[in-house]
Amino acid sequence: MLSDITRPTLLIHYNIVMENLRKMFAKTQALGIPLRPHVKTHQNQAVANWMAEEGIDRITVSSLSMAVYFIRGGWNDVTLGFPFNIRETGEVNKLNRNVKLNLLVDQKSTVHYLGKYLEREVGLYIKVDTGSHRAGIPCEDTAALGEMTALIHRYPQLQFKGFLTHNGLCYQARGKEEVLKIHANALAQLASLKEAFPEAEISAGDTPSASLAEDFGVISELRPGNFMYYDLMQVQIGSCAPENIAIALACPVAALYPARREILIYGGAVHLSKESLDEDGRLHYGKAVRLVRGGWDTQGILGQVDRLSQEHGIIRVEGDWPELQVGELLGILPVHSCLTADLMRMENRILWP
Amino acid sequence: MLSDITRPTLLIHYNIVMENLRKMFAKTQALGIPLRPHVKTHQNQAVANWMAEEGIDRITVSSLSMAVYFIRGGWNDVTLGFPFNIRETGEVNKLNRNVKLNLLVDQKSTVHYLGKYLEREVGLYIKVDTGSHRAGIPCEDTAALGEMTALIHRYPQLQFKGFLTHNGLCYQARGKEEVLKIHANALAQLASLKEAFPEAEISAGDTPSASLAEDFGVISELRPGNFMYYDLMQVQIGSCAPENIAIALACPVAALYPARREILIYGGAVHLSKESLDEDGRLHYGKAVRLVRGGWDTQGILGQVDRLSQEHGIIRVEGDWPELQVGELLGILPVHSCLTADLMRMENRILWP
Numbered sequence: 001m002l003s004d005i006t007r008p009t010l011l012i013h014y015n016i017v018m019e020n021l022r023k024m025f026a027k028t029q030a031l032g033i034p035l036r037p038h039v040k041t042h043q044n045q046a047v048a049n050w051m052a053e054e055g056i057d058r059i060t061v062s063s064l065s066m067a068v069y070f071i072r073g074g075w076n077d078v079t080l081g082f083p084f085n086i087r088e089t090g091e092v093n094k095l096n097r098n099v100k101l102n103l104l105v106d107q108k109s110t111v112h113y114l115g116k117y118l119e120r121e122v123g124l125y126i127k128v129d130t131g132s133h134r135a136g137i138p139c140e141d142t143a144a145l146g147e148m149t150a151l152i153h154r155y156p157q158l159q160f161k162g163f164l165t166h167n168g169l170c171y172q173a174r175g176k177e178e179v180l181k182i183h184a185n186a187l188a189q190l191a192s193l194k195e196a197f198p199e200a201e202i203s204a205g206d207t208p209s210a211s212l213a214e215d216f217g218v219i220s221e222l223r224p225g226n227f228m229y230y231d232l233m234q235v236q237i238g239s240c241a242p243e244n245i246a247i248a249l250a251c252p253v254a255a256l257y258p259a260r261r262e263i264l265i266y267g268g269a270v271h272l273s274k275e276s277l278d279e280d281g282r283l284h285y286g287k288a289v290r291l292v293r294g295g296w297d298t299q300g301i302l303g304q305v306d307r308l309s310q311e312h313g314i315i316r317v318e319g320d321w322p323e324l325q326v327g328e329l330l331g332i333l334p335v336h337s338c339l340t341a342d343l344m345r346m347e348n349r350i351l352w353p
Numbered sequence: 354m355l356s357d358i359t360r361p362t363l364l365i366h367y368n369i370v371m372e373n374l375r376k377m378f379a380k381t382q383a384l385g386i387p388l389r390p391h392v393k394t395h396q397n398q399a400v401a402n403w404m405a406e407e408g409i410d411r412i413t414v415s416s417l418s419m420a421v422y423f424i425r426g427g428w429n430d431v432t433l434g435f436p437f438n439i440r441e442t443g444e445v446n447k448l449n450r451n452v453k454l455n456l457l458v459d460q461k462s463t464v465h466y467l468g469k470y471l472e473r474e475v476g477l478y479i480k481v482d483t484g485s486h487r488a489g490i491p492c493e494d495t496a497a498l499g500e501m502t503a504l505i506h507r508y509p510q511l512q513f514k515g516f517l518t519h520n521g522l523c524y525q526a527r528g529k530e531e532v533l534k535i536h537a538n539a540l541a542q543l544a545s546l547k548e549a550f551p552e553a554e555i556s557a558g559d560t561p562s563a564s565l566a567e568d569f570g571v572i573s574e575l576r577p578g579n580f581m582y583y584d585l586m587q588v589q590i591g592s593c594a595p596e597n598i599a600i601a602l603a604c605p606v607a608a609l610y611p612a613r614r615e616i617l618i619y620g621g622a623v624h625l626s627k628e629s630l631d632e633d634g635r636l637h638y639g640k641a642v643r644l645v646r647g648g649w650d651t652q653g654i655l656g657q658v659d660r661l662s663q664e665h666g667i668i669r670v671e672g673d674w675p676e677l678q679v680g681e682l683l684g685i686l687p688v689h690s691c692l693t694a695d696l697m698r699m700e701n702r703i704l705w706p
Contacts, residue, residue, distance in 0.1 A: 007418065085619045087360070087605045087682075091359065107607075107608050109678070110679055252438045254438050264436060273622065274628050275627050310691055311393075311435055312435070325462070327463075339622055339623065
């Protein structure tokens, strides 16, 4: 019950999550591309169980701690999609050997280290960079990639699987056309890669292209994560509509300042994160909506979260001053659901239909 | 031991914390103004114990959950410096009655609600706004403030204490002179307020003015919090020097990209927060330093954290390419220590001398 909520609480809308999940899963099944959702977005075993009930049997995580949490929850096919941190090798050695674990590398020294100290079999992906310059070996550098595969083959416990990429450039796009253009550029790079290494798998999957594209070229596995919750950033990119956003932060109204047309909510940077979005030249940290029976009303945006401090959020009211009482709950649609969900792991509530 | 660290871990430097704490405490004692540190910065009972050992007997918190945590740790004089959220009234009623608790209000409806439903005595401060427009009744609106005090006096369990402010404008200052100018403006407003309400206490205390000013006018209590750890934002404001920063995030180096002069660390937005700082026209999320025996070397900044995603941090190297191995630990000086410490509450390590 919403009436039990006393402090900032993440509302997870079952119906919207399932709609997002089923749509993406149906699409990948129709394409014949396995879906390995990135669970960093929700970090929630209850939500992961809904994935399992739909028939999803593999996940991506972004940290070993997250892998441990989901393996404990019953998942046994896990890809750790972050260039492996060799300081955690001992912890990997302690994981249940029956779990299929894939790691990611882009440094020769990491491969040597794993070859020397890893005491279990793992699948190994080489991280390739298709232009976002976060991590990875440049996709076109087939010489360096060839050396890495050769190096991996020297160690019997390292099973070379293929190449993995995340096309972060899609996050800079505004609108479907731009996303598809950036996606097409990555597909072309991956096609050349596949030509050079015909046996290798190609794992990819940012939420914008996974949501908007129909053609995935040589991609043999998709790993989007954000699509399960979506957020205002994805709305701005064009990956989804506001009504596809599956979470909202319920925040108590602490004070009303009609003279300056602002509302103070209990809900700040430690709940929403300081991820911001530039809309019409002004940064904001989320949008305020009314909570209604079983969900929230994305049609009537009360205003944007204009400023955030540790626990304070200031909403700048747009349009008429709303009828609102101190002590009511408002919903905040987050700019970046992964960061909000990470902060609110201890305080969340599932809204059943 | 640093060698035990496998993932992002907050290092808390005992000597620097104590130096910051003793300096501020000695200053307030010399001025005869009680110090009530804001513990939202560290949220750590071990660090709070160091405060108690120095003779500090009162704290400020920014949430009721934080109050509960520190009361459990033995603190019995606590001010909740956030406009009271009436949905938590039931939880306040359950707190130990022997704890002196002060709450904050700026809404009449909240006073009425507390008058009706609060089952224990509390001290009550009225939040006044000296220009930062986050929360509070405008400091010059003595009519509205008079009405609030009269309203509070109607309820026997509400003990009117005085006025409380946080001069957030000081955070926009660059350099001591600007901080002191903004501080003087607030002091003038508070002096008029004190004239109108001579019996009222005046509680104030942002870290910049608490660090830099010598004159506190009518202020009868100081509540800075950030000064215990400081951070790069405070260095930019001019409140402290880089060597006064008492925490650093230890992050494993996951990959080296000398061709683009960048380093990938395991340490992202879920560890540092997305608080950024504009320095010379470029945003960054922290600065990388070498960890050395018992601390870190603020003399040699390796580079700035240029980009952050959920778990990835990208350091842009300045100057010569450093000698560095994958798997080493780097320290990151945070932009905003309160947010980093909040994120890292479960993963921290105290560096003893």
